[in-house]
Amino acid sequence: MVRIELKNVFVDFPIYGSSMSFRTELLQRATGGFIRRDGKKQRVTVRALEGINLVLNEGDRLGIIGHNGAGKSTLLKTLAGVYEPTQGEITVSGRLSPLFNIAPGWDVDDTGYENIMNCGLFLGMTPEEVRDKTPEIADVCGLGSYLHLPVRTYSAGMSVRLAFSIATAIDPEILLLDEALGAGDASFAATAQARVDRLLSRSRILVLASHATPLIKLWCNTAILLEHGRIVHKGSVDETVAVYDERTRAGAALLPLSAAAE
Amino acid sequence: MIPQYARAVEDIWSGASNWQMWARLGWLEIKRRYRRTAVGPFWTSFNLATMVFSVGFLFAALFNQPVASYMPFMTAGILIWQLINSIVAEGATVFTGGQALLTTLRISKTLLVAAMIWRNLIVFFHNLVVFAVVMLIWKVPVTWNTLLVIPGLALLAVNGLWVAILVGIVATRLRDVPQLIGGIMQIMMFLTPVMWSRDTLKGRELVGYIIDYNPFYHVVEIVRAPLLGQAPSLANWIVAALMIVVGGAGTLYVYSRFRQRIPYWL
Numbered sequence: 001m002v003r004i005e006l007k008n009v010f011v012d013f014p015i016y017g018s019s020m021s022f023r024t025e026l027l028q029r030a031t032g033g034f035i036r037r038d039g040k041k042q043r044v045t046v047r048a049l050e051g052i053n054l055v056l057n058e059g060d061r062l063g064i065i066g067h068n069g070a071g072k073s074t075l076l077k078t079l080a081g082v083y084e085p086t087q088g089e090i091t092v093s094g095r096l097s098p099l100f101n102i103a104p105g106w107d108v109d110d111t112g113y114e115n116i117m118n119c120g121l122f123l124g125m126t127p128e129e130v131r132d133k134t135p136e137i138a139d140v141c142g143l144g145s146y147l148h149l150p151v152r153t154y155s156a157g158m159s160v161r162l163a164f165s166i167a168t169a170i171d172p173e174i175l176l177l178d179e180a181l182g183a184g185d186a187s188f189a190a191t192a193q194a195r196v197d198r199l200l201s202r203s204r205i206l207v208l209a210s211h212a213t214p215l216i217k218l219w220c221n222t223a224i225l226l227e228h229g230r231i232v233h234k235g236s237v238d239e240t241v242a243v244y245d246e247r248t249r250a251g252a253a254l255l256p257l258s259a260a261a262e
Numbered sequence: 263m264i265p266q267y268a269r270a271v272e273d274i275w276s277g278a279s280n281w282q283m284w285a286r287l288g289w290l291e292i293k294r295r296y297r298r299t300a301v302g303p304f305w306t307s308f309n310l311a312t313m314v315f316s317v318g319f320l321f322a323a324l325f326n327q328p329v330a331s332y333m334p335f336m337t338a339g340i341l342i343w344q345l346i347n348s349i350v351a352e353g354a355t356v357f358t359g360g361q362a363l364l365t366t367l368r369i370s371k372t373l374l375v376a377a378m379i380w381r382n383l384i385v386f387f388h389n390l391v392v393f394a395v396v397m398l399i400w401k402v403p404v405t406w407n408t409l410l411v412i413p414g415l416a417l418l419a420v421n422g423l424w425v426a427i428l429v430g431i432v433a434t435r436l437r438d439v440p441q442l443i444g445g446i447m448q449i450m451m452f453l454t455p456v457m458w459s460r461d462t463l464k465g466r467e468l469v470g471y472i473i474d475y476n477p478f479y480h481v482v483e484i485v486r487a488p489l490l491g492q493a494p495s496l497a498n499w500i501v502a503a504l505m506i507v508v509g510g511a512g513t514l515y516v517y518s519r520f521r522q523r524i525p526y527w528l
Contacts, residue, residue, distance in 0.1 A: 014527075080367075082366070082525050083525055098367065100366040101367075104362070104363060104367055105363075109294065109297050122363070122367060
């Protein structure tokens with residue numbers, strides 16, 4: 001069974017400036033001046049997620065809507081297990097495929113084929129899976145014998161095609177996307193669209209964070225609206241988008257994140 | 263808390279056991295570093311050889327040692343010290359250097375450490391060529407004891423794993439630590455019998471006893487003695503093994519407390 005559950009999840013980022021180096025910490029220990037008497041360390045944190053409750057089941061395609069800094073990416077990374085909640089609980093069953101960086105392990109000095117293996121492994125495939133999928137990837141990106149050359153010799157468009165073809169070859173159970181997957185040039189657009197559609201239909205849960213509400217309307221069947229790390233609305237896509245548009249017009253969500261002293 | 267330990271152990275195990283991945287990562291890094299150079303990783307061997315053959319003769323004279331026994335001793339010592347030193351020093355930057363991976367992928371943190379250790383072992387194997395030459399010139403015997411180099415290196419690598427994780431955690435949080443480590447390791451090189459032998463302290467046994475408490479000495483010895491065709495002492499083995507138990511337990515404690523904080527610190 002594929003399922004994600006978040007119970008009252010908080011994520012607080014500590015902010016370290018140069019002031020938290022060894023020197024000041026030693027000095028503070030030695031002088032005792034900047035430490036509060038109650039023994040609690042004074043520390044500036046940014047609360048990126050606050051009290052998130054969320055349950056996702058098989059077939060759910062969740063869109064995360066919100067302004068810059070609302071916590072969309074942090075929520076995705078928390079789902080991916082990159083950040084473990086500072087408070088609260090998260091349970092995930094199913095294979096997670098975060099596609100925040102579509103080409104992890106990419107190296108311009110490696111050949112196209114080598115990069116297929118590099119990225120494939122980092123995207124969670126076994127070496128055998130990558131080998132099985134290599135002909136398909138080579139076919140989709142259409143780079144032919146260029147794949148034997150270092151990626152350094154490719155044009156920007158060719159690199160994007162290859163990275164895209166690798167990323168869309170995965171078999172995710174839970175697919176996490178930060179903004180849409182795209183592959184630049186027009187001649188490739190139709191193939192790219194078909195590939196993304198197939199990738200999405202293979203995945204059993206989708207979580208997509210985006211500003212672009214049309215995209216969320218197209219791909220998702222449920223949505224949440226984040227503001228300052230809180231879920232302010234949860235519901236159908238149309239409803240959530242309507243709330244988002246209305247609140248944007250009212251200017252409610254444009255305040256910066258508030259810094260809280262712990 | 264028990265679940266924290268369980269998760270830390272799971273992370274360590276999933277990273278350390280995924281040998282296909284760390285072997286590839288370690289090798290790729292070597293490939294990247296030496297791409298388009300003519301001799302690749304043998305560059306470090308070449309530099310090592312230059313040093314051994316220039317400084318070696320001088321130090322043999324300084325320490326009043328016969329060249330035939332001093333050259334193999336020093337070559338082996340420096341080779342091993344370079345391995346230890348780079349594991350500790352690179353341990354301090356292993357998490358900060360892996361930032362791109364650690365903040366976008368769900369990846370075992372131990373995997374990065376294992377890849378780093380493997381990479382340094384590969385460099386060590388390349389450097390062994392220099393020792394092979396020294397062996398031929400000064401006729402170092404190959405005995406059954408030579409085979410002990412395998413368990414010796416294994417103990418060194420496992421010790422490297424906990425040291426690098428521990429140093430990595432501290433250095434990710436406190437960015438002054440990598441500099442500090444560099445200084446400490448330089449001093450330790452002089453305090454450890456690498457360039458000079460424990461035997462030269464004859465008549466000054468007190469200093470000798472202090473050296474016996476230097477853990478680096480024992481770790482160097484479990485690899486060096488087999489390279490020289492001798493068996494390491496029981497004390498060497500025991501100390502190296504105890505370090506894994508004690509250091510490993512300490513690191514497990516620190517790791518289970520702070521492992522989940524590492525991405526926040528990056």
